[in-house]
Amino acid sequence: MKARLKRTGGDTLEFKDVGHRGEPLLVVDDLHTSFRTGRGTVRAVDGVSLTVDEGKTLGVVGESGSGKTVLSRSIMGLLPPRDVIKSGTVRFAGHDLTAMDPVQLRQVWGAELSMIFQDPMTALNPVKRIGVQITESLRLHLGMDRSEATATAIELLRSVGIPSPEQRIRWYPFQLSGGMRQRVMIAIALACSPRLVMADEPTTGLDVTVQAQILDLLAELQRERHMAVILVTHDLGVVATRADDIVVMYAGRIVEQAPTKTLFKETRMPYTQALMDSIPRLSDPSGIRLHAIAGRPPDLIHPPKGCRFAPRCPYAQDKCHQSEPPLRTAGSPDHLFACWFPLVNGVSTAPGMSSGSSVFGVSGGSGTPGESADASTASDQVPPAPWSLADTPIDPDAGLEPS
Amino acid sequence: MAKYLLRRLIQLVVVAFIISVLVFLLVHLLPGDPAAQILGANDTAHNRAVLNKQLGLNLPLWHQYIFWLKGVLHGNLGQSYLNHTPVTQVISTGWPIDLELIIISQVIAFAVAIPLALITSRRPNRPVDNISTTATFGMLALPPFVIAPIMVAVFAVGLHWFPATGYIPFTQNPATNLHDMILPSLAITAGSIAVYYRLFRSDLISTLQEDFVTMARSKGLSPRWIMWRHAFRPSSFSLLAAAGVNIGALIAGTFIVEFLFAIPGLGYSLVQAVNQRDYLVVQGITLVVAVAYVVIQFLIDFLFTVVDPRVTRE
Numbered sequence: 077m078k079a080r081l082k083r084t085g086g087d088t089l090e091f092k093d094v095g096h097r098g099e100p101l102l103v104v105d106d107l108h109t110s111f112r113t114g115r116g117t118v119r120a121v122d123g124v125s126l127t128v129d130e131g132k133t134l135g136v137v138g139e140s141g142s143g144k145t146v147l148s149r150s151i152m153g154l155l156p157p158r159d160v161i162k163s164g165t166v167r168f169a170g171h172d173l174t175a176m177d178p179v180q181l182r183q184v185w186g187a188e189l190s191m192i193f194q195d196p197m198t199a200l201n202p203v204k205r206i207g208v209q210i211t212e213s214l215r216l217h218l219g220m221d222r223s224e225a226t227a228t229a230i231e232l233l234r235s236v237g238i239p240s241p242e243q244r245i246r247w248y249p250f251q252l253s254g255g256m257r258q259r260v261m262i263a264i265a266l267a268c269s270p271r272l273v274m275a276d277e278p279t280t281g282l283d284v285t286v287q288a289q290i291l292d293l294l295a296e297l298q299r300e301r302h303m304a305v306i307l308v309t310h311d312l313g314v315v316a317t318r319a320d321d322i323v324v325m326y327a328g329r330i331v332e333q334a335p336t337k338t339l340f341k342e343t344r345m346p347y348t349q350a351l352m353d354s355i356p357r358l359s360d361p362s363g364i365r366l367h368a369i370a371g372r373p374p375d376l377i378h379p380p381k382g383c384r385f386a387p388r389c390p391y392a393q394d395k396c397h398q399s400e401p402p403l404r405t406a407g408s409p410d411h412l413f414a415c416w417f418p419l420v421n422g423v424s425t426a427p428g429m430s431s432g433s434s435v436f437g438v439s440g441g442s443g444t445p446g447e448s449a450d451a452s453t454a455s456d457q458v459p460p461a462p463w464s465l466a467d468t469p470i471d472p473d474a475g476l477e478p479s
Numbered sequence: 480m481a482k483y484l485l486r487r488l489i490q491l492v493v494v495a496f497i498i499s500v501l502v503f504l505l506v507h508l509l510p511g512d513p514a515a516q517i518l519g520a521n522d523t524a525h526n527r528a529v530l531n532k533q534l535g536l537n538l539p540l541w542h543q544y545i546f547w548l549k550g551v552l553h554g555n556l557g558q559s560y561l562n563h564t565p566v567t568q569v570i571s572t573g574w575p576i577d578l579e580l581i582i583i584s585q586v587i588a589f590a591v592a593i594p595l596a597l598i599t600s601r602r603p604n605r606p607v608d609n610i611s612t613t614a615t616f617g618m619l620a621l622p623p624f625v626i627a628p629i630m631v632a633v634f635a636v637g638l639h640w641f642p643a644t645g646y647i648p649f650t651q652n653p654a655t656n657l658h659d660m661i662l663p664s665l666a667i668t669a670g671s672i673a674v675y676y677r678l679f680r681s682d683l684i685s686t687l688q689e690d691f692v693t694m695a696r697s698k699g700l701s702p703r704w705i706m707w708r709h710a711f712r713p714s715s716f717s718l719l720a721a722a723g724v725n726i727g728a729l730i731a732g733t734f735i736v737e738f739l740f741a742i743p744g745l746g747y748s749l750v751q752a753v754n755q756r757d758y759l760v761v762q763g764i765t766l767v768v769a770v771a772y773v774v775i776q777f778l779i780d781f782l783f784t785v786v787d788p789r790v791t792r793e
C-alpha cells in the first residue's frame with residue numbers, strides 16, 4: 077500500500093527534443109468546458125481559442141465568474157472528469173494534451189506545464205513542510221535524490237526571495253506571511269523549469285505593495301528561464317504592463333483579444349472599456365469604491381441569446397439582443413473583438429451615440445494602468461487622460477517596465 | 480512541542496486530582512452506611528461506633544480523603560467488604576482483559592475502516608462505496624448486546640468455531656486466550672468500524688476537494704501518492720478525536736460483552752460490585768477507569784501534535 081514517488085508506466089514523453097515545428101508553444105482551439113449540475117449545464121468556457129508563444133506572457137482578464145479559472149484548469153486538463161463535458165483541442169509543445177491519458181499528463185504537469193494557484197493558504201498543504209512540497213516535484217520529475225533535491229529547494233527558495241531558506245525549508249505554510257507563501261508557491265511551480273506557467277490570480281488577496289513585488293519576481297524569473305506565462309486576473313491593471321497579449325473574457329467567451337498596446341490604444345469592445353475604467357489608479361481618493369460595472373454577469377446555464385454583454389452594455393441596440401456578434405478582426409489581423417458596434421476612438425459606433433466621454437463613469441484625473449505601486453513612478457510621465465479618450469492614448473509601457 | 484505537552488501533563492495531574500475527589504465523594508455521598516453493610520446482623524450502635532473508628536469513618540471528610548489518597552498513592556485501595564479481596568487484586572485481574580479487548584477490537588476496526596475509506600472516498604457513490612456505507616449504517620444500528628448473542632449462536636453454538644463463554648488468562652495460554660477473545664472483540668469492533676469508516680471517508684472526500692490536492696495533482700504526483708502523502712494526514716483529525724472518545728468509553732463500557740461471555744474484566748467486576756454495594760471496589764475501579772480515560776485523552780493530544788503541526792506552533 078506504500079506510495080512511491082516514481083513515474084509509472086507509459087513511454088516517457090520527449091519534450092525537449094521534439095520541436096513543435098514553428099507552431100506556438102500553446103495552441104488552444106475551440107475549447108468548451110461545461111459542468112452538469114442539478115440546475116442545468118453550466119457553460120463555463122464556451123469556445124475559446126488562443127495561442128501563447130515560447131517565453132511570452134498572455135494576460136487573461138475578466139470579471140469574477142467569467143470562466144478564467146475553468147479555462148486555465150481545462151487547458152491543463154486538471155478538471156476532474158466527473159460531470160464535466162469538454163471539447164476542443166489543446167496542443168502544448170506539439171502534443172495534444174486532450175488526447176493524453178492520465179499517466180502521460182502527469183509527466184507534463186509540474187515538469188513542463190505548471191500552475192500557480194490563487195490562494196497559497198489553501199493551495200499549500202497545511203501539514204507538510206514547505207521543503208517537502210518543493211522537493212516532491214524535483215524527485216519525481218528530475219529524479220533527484222533527497223539531499224540533491226533539498227539543496228535545489230533551498231536555492232529555489234533563495235531565488236524567490238525567501239530569507240534564510242536553510243531554516244525556512246523546515247517551516248510549515250502557516251508560519252509564513254501571505255506574500256512569503258505566494259513566493260513558495262512560485263518556487264514550487266517553477267521547480268522543474270516548466271515551459272509554461274499558469275498563474276491564476278497569483279496576487280489577488282495580497283496587499284498592493286506585495287502584489288507588485290510578486291508580479292515583478294514572476295516577470296524576472298520568467299525572463300531568466302525563458303518561460304511562457306498565462307497571467308489570469310480580474311484586474312486589467314495587473315496585466316497592462318506585464319502581458320505581451322491580452323485576452324478579455326466575458327461569460328465564458330473571448331470578447332476581445334489583442335497585443336497589449338493595441339488593446340489599450342484601440343479598445344473596441346465596450347466591456348474591455350468598462351474593465352479599463354475600473355482599474356484602480358493613484359489619483360483616486362483612497363477608500364473610494366471603484367466603479368464596478370453595473371449589473372451582473374449572465375447566467376451561464378441560460379446565457380442571453382445575442383451579445384452576452386448586451387444586458388449591461390450602454391450601447392446595446394436591438395441587433396445586440398437578437399444575434400451574437402462573432403469574434404472577428406477589423407484592421408490589424410491580431411486584434412479580434414466581438415461587438416456589433418465597436419468603439420472607435422472611444423466612441424461607440426452604435427446609432428445615436430456621439431458623446432466622447434465614457435459612460436462608465438470616469439470623467440477626469442490622471443490614469444495609469446498597473447497597480448498603484450508602479451503607478452507612482454509612472455504618473456508623472458503619463459499625460460492625464462480619462463481612459464475613454466483614445467486620442468490621448470496611454471502607452472502602457474511608458475516608464476513602467478523596468479528593463 | 481515540549482511546552483505544549485508539559486502544559487497537557489499538568490492538566491492531566493490536575494484532572495486526576497479532581498477525579499480522585501469526585502470518586503471519593505461519590506461513594507461517601509451514596510445512601511447507606513458501609514459499617515452497617517459490613518456488620519450485617521451484628522449492627523448495634525456500639526459495634527458500629529467501634530467499626531467506624533477502626534475504619535476511620537468518624538473523622539472529618541477531608542481527613543478521610545487524605546487518608547484514602549495516601550493509600551491510593553501507596554497502591555492500597557482497600558479491600559472488598561464481602562470477600563476481603565484487595566481491590567488492587569480485582570483491578571489487576573480485570574485490566575488486562577479490558578486492554579486486550581480494546582487492543583484487538585481497535586486494531587481490527589482501524590484495519591478495516593481505514594483501507595475501506597481510502598478506497599471508497601476516491602470514487603464516492605459508486606457501488607463499493609454505497610455497499611460500505613449501508614453496511615456500516617447497519618453496524619451502527621446494532622449494539623454489541625445484539626451482535627454478541629447472534630455471533631454466539633452462529634459461531635459458537637452452531638459452528639463450534641469458538642467457545643461460547645470462558646476465559647483463560649493470556650499468560651496461562653496465549654493461543655487459547657486469543658481464540659477465546661475473538662468473539663467478544665468482534666462484538667465490540669463493529670461499532671468502532673462504522674464510526675471510524677464514516678468519519679474518515681467523509682473527511683477524505685472533503686480533503687480531496689481542497690485546493691492543495693489540485694495543486695498536488697498539478698505537480699504530476701500520482702493519485703496514490705496524493706492519497707497517502709497529501710490527503711491522509713489532514714483527513715485524520717476527527718478520526719483521531721473519535722478514537723479517543725470511543726476507546727475511553729470502551730474501558731469499562733465493554734461490560735455487556737464481558738457479561739455475555741463471562742470474562743472477568745473491569746466492567747464486569749464494577750457492575751457486580753455496584754449490585755452488592757461493595758463500595759471500596761466501586762471506588763477503586765472507578766478511579767482506575769477515570770484515570771485511564773484521562774491518560775488516553777493525553778495520548779490522543781500527543782498524537783494530534785504529530786499529525787497536525789499547527790497544534791503546537793500556532
Ligand SMILES: Nc1ncnc2c1ncn2[C@@H]1O[C@H](COP(=O)(O)OP(=O)(O)O)[C@@H](O)[C@H]1O
Pocket residue numbers: 111113118119120138139140141142143144145146147376
Ligand atoms: N465544478 C463546477 N460546477 C459547476 N459550475 C462551476 C464549477 N466550477 C466553476 N463553475 C462555474 O463556472 C463559472 C466560471 O467560474 P470560474 O472559472 O471560477 O470564474 P473566474 O475564475 O473567472 O472567476 C462560474 O459561473 C462558476 O460558477
Ligand code: SF4
Pocket residue numbers: 345346347383384385386387389390391392393396401414415416417418426
Ligand atoms: S454587441 Fe452590442 S451589446 Fe454587445 S458589446 Fe457591442 S454594442 Fe454592446
Ligand SMILES: [Mg+2]
Pocket residue numbers: 141144145146276277
Ligand atoms: Mg478564478
